[in-house]
Every structure is written in structure tokens, then in C-alpha cells.
Amino acid sequence: MMRTRPLKVALLGCGVVGSEVARIMTTHADDLAARIGAPVELAGVAVRRPSKVREGIPAELVTTDATALVKRGDIDVVVEVIGGIEPARTLITTAFEHGASVVSANKALLAQDGAALHAAAGEHDKDLYYEAAVAGAIPLIRPLRESLAGDKINRVMGIVNGTTNYILDKMDSTGAGYQEALDEATALGYAEADPTADVEAFDAAAKAAILAGIAFHTRVRLDDVYREGMTEVTAADFASAKEMGCTIKLLAICERAADGGSVTARVHPAMIPLSHPLANVRGAYNAVFVESDAAGQLMFYGPGAGGAPTASAVLGDLVAVCRNKLSGATGPGESAYAALPVSPMGDVVTRYHISLDVADKPGVLAQVATVFAEHGVSIDTVRQQGKDxxxxxxxxxHRASDASLNGTVEALRGLDTVRGVASIMRVEGE
Amino acid sequence: MMRTRPLKVALLGCGVVGSEVARIMTTHADDLAARIGAPVELAGVAVRRPSKVREGIPAELVTTDATALVKRGDIDVVVEVIGGIEPARTLITTAFEHGASVVSANKALLAQDGAALHAAAGEHDKDLYYEAAVAGAIPLIRPLRESLAGDKINRVMGIVNGTTNYILDKMDSTGAGYQEALDEATALGYAEADPTADVEAFDAAAKAAILAGIAFHTRVRLDDVYREGMTEVTAADFASAKEMGCTIKLLAICERAADGGSVTARVHPAMIPLSHPLANVRGAYNAVFVESDAAGQLMFYGPGAGGAPTASAVLGDLVAVCRNKLSGATGPGESAYAALPVSPMGDVVTRYHISLDVADKPGVLAQVATVFAEHGVSIDTVRQQGKDxxxxxxxxxHRASDASLNGTVEALRGLDTVRGVASIMRVEGE
Known part of the structure; x- marks a missing residue:
């Protein structure tokens, strides 16, 4: 059944991921051919710096003209591992126009312009696959989009950023502060020189948008995702978490409202019980919990980043897209038929851990409790500690809407007896 | 894009799983139609006892003549949830001959006759999907077959039987013996009246054969899988495991040999360190670890059985097969091109925990150690306890081949000073 004309692959970007993709395509060419049903050939590699030595990649394949490469017309699949919005976006749409399907690892672009890119793919009857865009090597997009296609997903909650998980795990296990843990992550290569995208949760928010869109068959854009970074998490917060039998993780949470009529997507640090499987996800690993009507609770765990793991996901997509090409079909495209409204953060219902600095005199607790009650926020436990x-x-x-909690906190700040709100953290996973 | 002629589905079997499949097809008809691109219609349900009331299934769809149903000629997809070898096997091949693709949850049949069934599907250009056959709702076959299609899988190790995990978890947490824990599992519905298939690991061995075949692109039959049940695991074994910082799980382990030239598949109880994620898989849950060259370590976790979880997997396959049908394509079929030899259990290399009853006199340890050394089995630790x-x-x-270990044990049994071999258990997950 093997055909002899090879499928031609253009690689855009040859950094950590791209070079690993090229390496595996070369070293595992026979396996890939057997699994696809035709050989695949690396037909061109677009890079910014052609002078850089790239082991194993023939010099004649290297070009700085990515546009010309995707316009060649004989390319079957374009693998985009450049990242960022432009020129990736234009290159991808140009690829579709010139007859190629696309495999991308570009979370930022998919989160921002996924709908338009899917539309462009559909218009030209091409595939757009991007398993590597979320949680690296962990099969997640395919399970959500295909394995659970007959189920109703109610919740996706996960650790989708390895850098921040490394930092939080370090703070948890050593008692280190944020800056100290970040410095170590940077020294070890887990954090980039400018860690903003990770620690301010832009990266995780993009993944949340992609996951929510697929899980709920609804377009969810990056702007729809509530985002709170983890730079203000302190050693004191971890101490508080420990007292509750919890740890702190940066979680991406996509939920269907209890009435099923809307969805929310958010990324923020949260306390979760040590008994929850996500609490035990260590170092730079990622893990995602999925809850659905019929399947119940599923978890997917693995390395969330890195050259080889991300290349594994890219190559899985490459095989799928090549198989589709050979059979003259395309895989599942965007599914946004449900078109559920995305509710704002104020509608999210969860639990909260609030630390207040208060005057040490009688009646304060009664005052504070009254404010909670007036805003409809029910108290589960309260602990009072006095000193000097x-x-x-x-x-x-107990569970309350974010809007009610915000109203409560604002009112608490107006009390004479409340000197300050030391910290507010959501409690998840129960 | 929605076409109006519905795709027709024949359901073979309407027990715990089948009735749930029918229920979801009815209650979620609009969602399924939107995700597939065409409505799906339940066209017939074959059962053994037509008199049994089946809520939500119109009486005119129910038949006892499964053969006539699959021969109708207008059926697009046959869903087989009868289980067992016959009549399931003949019904599935008949379905292919009469133009239908097949979704099956039948691990025993797939493990025994997977190659022939795939060949029949291929001959008629039809799909054969069976995500539900392994680990219930957990997406595992699709990730192995598609997401990791560009990677090289070296090891699949998992808990793939919920009944035995429930029993072992109970023994671990309460100190109960095997019979007591089994009785409780039976009372709670986790174990069947005749638990043989579960506790003697026939069920897990079938799943190991399926997983090994897919992971290594090699035909692995049920007979190729070394199988050891868990009926002889004792409370004393759990006590020994605890002393080592381990617990005991019934593991299905599929491995590529270190030289890459052969594979093994086996199911047996084993000690694993408490720090290993599989050690924390509780109750009737399943979890499978996958190790590959590029992706590294992945884990998939979820409910391994039950009507609704299994139905979730069946319906995911149903959606995929229907999509394929509409696009005139078929999904990935059997991939056995690697055709690696399956080595016997004697070639498996792992670690062992051995308890010996010996005479309490000088020189015994030296004698025993000499036997291990003569068989090339290196000792990591030894602990001596005397009493009366x-x-x-x-x-x-340390790591040694099963053959060497067996030789060692045989020789130990020949020593005058060795009164008996109390237990031998493999140690995995390090």
C-alpha cells in the first residue's frame, strides 16, 4: 500500500522544537513512512539566522524566505514552530492558499485567531492541527476533540505551564519566596530571561482559551479568559495553604455553568487539597483534569514543554495530517456550534481563603461576619489569631460568586476595624 | 454542511453499557449530529431477552435476531457491546461484509482475533474502532495510535483492571486478606459473582495484548502475554511492601527490550514505590503510564469500567467512525509493520523481592548469597530476622532476567537450610 512519491513537509522555525522535529523526521523516516503509508520528506526549513550550524539538516534546505517556501505549491504540510502572531499568522494562511495543511505549536496565535485560521483551513479544505500548542507532549486536544466527542465535558482544570509549576513547587517544598524560586528556575533554564508570559499567566491563559473552545464547542478568545499571574504568591500563602491541608498551583479552569447555559475560563493561583491528584504534579510537569457527564473524571499527565516532548506532539499531528491527505479527507475542524456565552469572572462560583489584618478588640469577628452575610457569602471556617x-x-x-466575594472584600476594606486584606486566594478541587 | 439522511446505527447488546449508549444517543442527539455533521439514528437493538423492559428504547427497534440486523444493508455503524468471542466475532465480520463499520468494546475478542478482524475491516474498507476495550473511558488507544504516531514508545505500564485494583487498594488500606477484600468488592458490585476473569488477570492480559500491539506496531496475541493472577497476594506481602516504601498493584507491562529488537507483555502483581504515580491510583480507577523516546513519561487516568464511562468511549468512536464515513475515508487500521518478536517471560528483566524461611544457624546467608551469585542475580539488600x-x-x-531468577529460586529450594520460599514478587516502577 506504500506509495512512493513522498509527502513534502516545510518546517518554519528551527529552534529547540523545530530542530527536534527535523531530527526525528530523519532518524525515524522508515517508521514514519510505515505509519503514514508514504514517505515524508523535509522539503525546506525556514530560519531567521541561516549561518547557525544545524546538525543533520542539509544546507540546501535552509532558507530565510519562509513566504517563498510556503508558496512553492508542492508542499503538503507546513509545520509552524516559530511562535508569536506575525509572521506566523500570514504564513499559515498563505500555506492554506497554496495547498498545504498546517501543524502548529502556536498557542498565542491559536488563542487569538483560532476561528479565523480554522475558517481559512476550511475554505481551502485543509487541516489545521495543534496538539503541541497545549501541554506539550500530553495528548489533550485529540482526546478532547475526538475521544470525548460523544460526551458532555463540564470542566477542564489543569496545570498547563511548567515554568510556574516549577516555581510554585519549589516555594512549596523549600519555603522559598517567589523571587528566590524564580531565580533558581531561571538559572536552571526552566524560566526565560523575561518570564512575563509565564508568571503573569499569559501563556496559561492562551491554553485555557484553546481548551475551553474545544471542550465546550464554543469560541473562546484570549480576551474572554480571566487572568491573574502568580508573582504575588508569598511564602505566607503557602504556610496558610499547609494549615488547610492544601498547596498552591497556578490553575487554568474552564467550566460550564451549573445550568449549562454559559461557560467561563480563567487562570489564577489557587489552593487545592493535597489529596487532589493535581497537588502532586511536581517540577515542570503539566497535568489536566477533565470532568464529563459520562466518562467522569479523567486526568492527563506529562511533560508540558521542551524540545523533544513538543516535537512528539507535532509529529503525531504530522502523521495524522499526512494520513488524511492520502485518504483525501480532512480531520475534525473547528466545532463551535454550541456558541455558548462566555460569562465574566464575576459569575464564577468557587470558594475563597481570605486573610485579614484586624484590630484585636471585641466585636470585630461579629462585624466581619455581618459583612460576609450581607453579601450572601457563607463562611465555612474562621480562625482568629491575636498578637500585640x-x-x-x-x-x-463556602461557594460564592466572584462578584459577591469582591463586594464583600470592598466592604471589609471600609471597616475601621479591618487594617488590611493580607491575601485572597481561591480554593479549588473539592 | 449538515446532511439530512441520518447515519444508521445498530446496537448489539443492551446491558449496562449498551443501554447507556442508547440513552446518550437519544438525549444528546442534537450534539452528536452537530459534531458528526449528520444526525445518527438508532436503527435496531439486538438483545437476548426481548421481554426485559428497556427504558427509552422503542419496542419496534428491539430484536433477538442480531444476524438479520447486521445484514440489513442500510446500517452504517454496528456497535458491539455483547462481549465474548462468539457470536460477537461472526457478527462483526458479517457487519463488514454488509457495509457497516464497527465500534466494539470487546477486549477478549480483540486480543484473540484482532489481526483477523482488522484484516476483514480492511478488505471491505471499513473502520474497526475499540477505545472502550481498554481502560474504559480513558482515552488510551487513540493517544497511542494517533497522538504518539510520530514517537517511539518503549514502555506501557498500567493498572487496567478496576476490580483487582479495588481489592488490592482495600488490602493495602485496611490490612484485610484477599478473601475478605474480594467479598467486599463482590458485595459492592465491583466484582462479579465469578471473579475469575478479573482476579486471574485474563481481563488485564487481553488489554495488555491490545496495548502492546498498538504501542509496538507488532501483533501481540493473548497467548503471548505472561499472566499471573493476584489471588495469592497476602496481607504479609503488603506488610513486606510497606517496609520497602512500596505498595502492590496488578500491573500490565508492555516493554520494548533494551536493544529494541523484541518486545514483552506481561500481567502480574508487583511492588511499586509509593512515590510512583500508579501507587496512588485508588479504588476501581485505572491509570496507564506510557514512556516514549520524545514525549518522555505520560500518564492517563480515569474510570476503567462502568456503563457510562464505557459508553463515553464507545460514543467517541462512534462520532469518529461516522465522520470518517461522511468524508469517505477510514481511520488508521492495524499497524503491525514492525513485526517484532515477542519474547517469553524468561527474557524479562526486572527486580525481585524474595522471602525465604531458613534455618537459624550460622552460614545460611553465605549459602543463599552464593546461589544468587552463581545464577548471576545481584543482591541489592538482604534482611535477616530470627525467631525460635x-x-x-x-x-x-538488582535487575535480572526472569529466567535467572527462576533458576536461583529452584536452586534455593534444593538447599537443606532453606525451609521454604514464602513469596516472590517483582518490583517495578523505578
Whole structure:
């Protein structure tokens, strides 16, 4: 059944991921051919710096003109591992126009312009696959989009950024502060020189948008995702978490509202019980929990980044797209038929852990409790600690909307007896 | 893009899984239609006892003549959830001959006759999907077959039987013996009246054969899988495991040999360190670890059985097969091109925990150690405990072949000073 004309692959970008893709395409050419049903050939590699030595890639394949490469007309699949919005976006749409399907690892672009890119793919009857865009090597997009296609997904909650998980895990296990843990992550190569995209959760928010869109068959854009970074998580927060039998993780959470009529997507640090499987995800690993009507609770765990793991996901997509090409079909495209409204953060319902600095005098607890009650936020537990005329109150609430909680906190700040709100953290995973 | 002629589905079997499939097809008809691109219609349900009331299934769809149903000629997809070898096998091949693709949850049949069934599907250009056959709702076959299609899988190790995991978890957490834990599992519905298929690991062995075949692109039959049940695991074994910082799980392990030239598949109880993620898989849950060259370590976790979880997997396949039908293509079929030899159990290399009852006199340890050395089995640790002229020796070995270990044990049994071999258990997950 093997055909002899090879399928031609253009590689855009040859950094950590791209060079690994090229390496595996070369070293595992026979396996890939057997699995696809035709040989695949690396037909061109577009790079920014052609002078850089690239082991194993013939010099004549290297070009700086990515546009010309995708316009060649004989390319079957374009693998885009450049990242960022432009020129990736234009190159991808140009690829579709010139007859190629696309495999991309570009979370930022998919989160921002996924709908338009899917439309362009559909218009030209081409595939757009991007398993590598979320949680690296972990099969997640294909399971959500295909394995669970007959189920109703209600919740996707996960650790989708390895850098921040490394930092939080370090803070948890050593008692280090944020800056100290970040410095170590940077020294070890887990964090980039400018860690903003990771620690301010832009990266995780893009992944949340992609996951929510697929899980709920609804377009969810990056702007729809509530985003809160983890730079303000302190050693004191970890101490508070430990007292509750919890740890702190940066979680991406996509939920269907209880009435099924809307969805939310958010990324923020949260306390989760140590008994929750996500609590035990260590180092730079990623893991995603999925809850659905019929399947129940599933978890997917693995390395969330890195050259080889990301290349594994890219190559899995490459094989699928090549198989589709040979059979004259395309895989599942965008599924956004449900078109559910994406609710704002204020509608999210969860639990909260609030630390207040208060005056150490009688009646303060009653005052504070009254404010919670007035805003419809029910208190689960409260703990009072006094020291030298100052005192702290730690309140853990039952489930309440973010809007109610915000109203409560604003009112608490207006109380004379409340000196300050030391921290507010959501509690998830129960 | 929606076409109006519905795709017709014949359901073979309407027990715990089948009735759930029918229910979801009815209650989620609009979602399924949107995701497939055409409505799906339940065209017939073959059962053994037509008198049994089946809520939500119109009486006119129910038949006892499964053969006539699959021969109708207008059926697009046959869903087989009868289980067992016959009549399931003949019904599936008949379905292919009469123009239908097949979704099956039948692990025993796939493990025994997977190659012939795939060949029949291929001959008629039809799909054969069976995600539900392994680990219930957990997406595993699709990730192995598609997501990791560009990677090289070296190891699949997992808990793939919920009944035995429930029993072992109970023994671990309560100190109960095997029979007591089994009785509780039976009372709670986790074990069947005749638990043989589960506790003697026939079920897990079938799943190991399927997983090994897909992971290594090699035909692995049920007979190729070494199988050891868990009925002889004792409370004393759990006590020994605890002393080593381990617990005991019934593991299905599919491995590529270090030289890459052969594979093995086996199912047996084994000690694994508490720090290993599989050690924390509780109750009737399943989880499977996958190790590959590029992706590294992945884990998939979820409910391994039950009507709704299994139905979720069946419906995911149903959506995929229907999509394929509409696009005039078929999904990936059997991939057995690698055709690696399946080595016997004697070639498997792992570690061992051996408890010996020995005479409590000088020189016994030296004698025993000499036997291990003569068979090339290197000792990691040894612990000696004496009591009233009797003594026990607990030996933990370094990695050695099963054949060497067996030779060692045989020779130990020949020593005058060795009164008996109390237990031998493999140690995995390090």
C-alpha cells in the first residue's frame, strides 16, 4: 500500500522544537513512512539566522524566505514552530492558499485567531492541527476533540505551564519566596530571561482559551479568559495553604455553568487539597483534569514543554495530517456550534481563603461576619489569631460568586476595624 | 454542511453499557449530529431477552435476531457491546461484509482475533474502532495510535483492571486478606459473582495484548502475554511492601527490550514505590503510564469500567467512525509493520523481592548469597530476622532476567537450610 512519491513537509522555525522535529523526521523516516503509508520528506526549513550550524539538516534546505517556501505549491504540510502572531499568522494562511495543511505549536496565535485560521483551513479544505500548542507532549486536544466527542465535558482544570509549576513547587517544598524560586528556575533554564508570559499567566491563559473552545464547542478568545499571574504568591500563602491541608498551583479552569447555559475560563493561583491528584504534579510537569457527564473524571499527565516532548506532539499531528491527505479527507475542524456565552469572572462560583489584618478588640469577628452575610457569602471556617493589639482573621468561605466575594472584600476594606486584606486566594478541587 | 439522511446505527447488546449508549444517543442527539455533521439514528437493538423492559428504547427497534440486523444493508455503524468471542466475532465480520463499520468494546475478542478482524475491516474498507476495550473511558488507544504516531514508545505500564485494583487498594488500606477484600468488592458490585476473569488477570492480559500491539506496531496475541493472577497476594506481602516504601498493584507491562529488537507483555502483581504515580491510583480507577523516546513519561487516568464511562468511549468512536464515513475515508487500521518478536517471560528483566524461611544457624546467608551469585542475580539488600530456631531472609535483587531468577529460586529450594520460599514478587516502577 506504500506509495512512493513522498509527502513534502516545510518546517518554519528551527529552534529547540523545530530542530527536534527535523531530527526525528530523519532518524525515524522508515517508521514514519510505515505509519503514514508514504514517505515524508523535509522539503525546506525556514530560519531567521541561516549561518547557525544545524546538525543533520542539509544546507540546501535552509532558507530565510519562509513566504517563498510556503508558496512553492508542492508542499503538503507546513509545520509552524516559530511562535508569536506575525509572521506566523500570514504564513499559515498563505500555506492554506497554496495547498498545504498546517501543524502548529502556536498557542498565542491559536488563542487569538483560532476561528479565523480554522475558517481559512476550511475554505481551502485543509487541516489545521495543534496538539503541541497545549501541554506539550500530553495528548489533550485529540482526546478532547475526538475521544470525548460523544460526551458532555463540564470542566477542564489543569496545570498547563511548567515554568510556574516549577516555581510554585519549589516555594512549596523549600519555603522559598517567589523571587528566590524564580531565580533558581531561571538559572536552571526552566524560566526565560523575561518570564512575563509565564508568571503573569499569559501563556496559561492562551491554553485555557484553546481548551475551553474545544471542550465546550464554543469560541473562546484570549480576551474572554480571566487572568491573574502568580508573582504575588508569598511564602505566607503557602504556610496558610499547609494549615488547610492544601498547596498552591497556578490553575487554568474552564467550566460550564451549573445550568449549562454559559461557560467561563480563567487562570489564577489557587489552593487545592493535597489529596487532589493535581497537588502532586511536581517540577515542570503539566497535568489536566477533565470532568464529563459520562466518562467522569479523567486526568492527563506529562511533560508540558521542551524540545523533544513538543516535537512528539507535532509529529503525531504530522502523521495524522499526512494520513488524511492520502485518504483525501480532512480531520475534525473547528466545532463551535454550541456558541455558548462566555460569562465574566464575576459569575464564577468557587470558594475563597481570605486573610485579614484586624484590630484585636471585641466585636470585630461579629462585624466581619455581618459583612460576609450581607453579601450572601457563607463562611465555612474562621480562625482568629491575636498578637500585640493586632490580630489576624482567616476566613474560608463556602461557594460564592466572584462578584459577591469582591463586594464583600470592598466592604471589609471600609471597616475601621479591618487594617488590611493580607491575601485572597481561591480554593479549588473539592 | 449538515446532511439530512441520518447515519444508521445498530446496537448489539443492551446491558449496562449498551443501554447507556442508547440513552446518550437519544438525549444528546442534537450534539452528536452537530459534531458528526449528520444526525445518527438508532436503527435496531439486538438483545437476548426481548421481554426485559428497556427504558427509552422503542419496542419496534428491539430484536433477538442480531444476524438479520447486521445484514440489513442500510446500517452504517454496528456497535458491539455483547462481549465474548462468539457470536460477537461472526457478527462483526458479517457487519463488514454488509457495509457497516464497527465500534466494539470487546477486549477478549480483540486480543484473540484482532489481526483477523482488522484484516476483514480492511478488505471491505471499513473502520474497526475499540477505545472502550481498554481502560474504559480513558482515552488510551487513540493517544497511542494517533497522538504518539510520530514517537517511539518503549514502555506501557498500567493498572487496567478496576476490580483487582479495588481489592488490592482495600488490602493495602485496611490490612484485610484477599478473601475478605474480594467479598467486599463482590458485595459492592465491583466484582462479579465469578471473579475469575478479573482476579486471574485474563481481563488485564487481553488489554495488555491490545496495548502492546498498538504501542509496538507488532501483533501481540493473548497467548503471548505472561499472566499471573493476584489471588495469592497476602496481607504479609503488603506488610513486606510497606517496609520497602512500596505498595502492590496488578500491573500490565508492555516493554520494548533494551536493544529494541523484541518486545514483552506481561500481567502480574508487583511492588511499586509509593512515590510512583500508579501507587496512588485508588479504588476501581485505572491509570496507564506510557514512556516514549520524545514525549518522555505520560500518564492517563480515569474510570476503567462502568456503563457510562464505557459508553463515553464507545460514543467517541462512534462520532469518529461516522465522520470518517461522511468524508469517505477510514481511520488508521492495524499497524503491525514492525513485526517484532515477542519474547517469553524468561527474557524479562526486572527486580525481585524474595522471602525465604531458613534455618537459624550460622552460614545460611553465605549459602543463599552464593546461589544468587552463581545464577548471576545481584543482591541489592538482604534482611535477616530470627525467631525460635527459625529465621526469615528477605532479599531484594538488582535487575535480572526472569529466567535467572527462576533458576536461583529452584536452586534455593534444593538447599537443606532453606525451609521454604514464602513469596516472590517483582518490583517495578523505578
Amino acid at each position: 493589639g493586632e490580630a489576624s482573621l482567616v476566613v474560608v468561605t | 530456631g527459625e529465621a526469615s531472609l528477605v532479599v531484594v535483587t
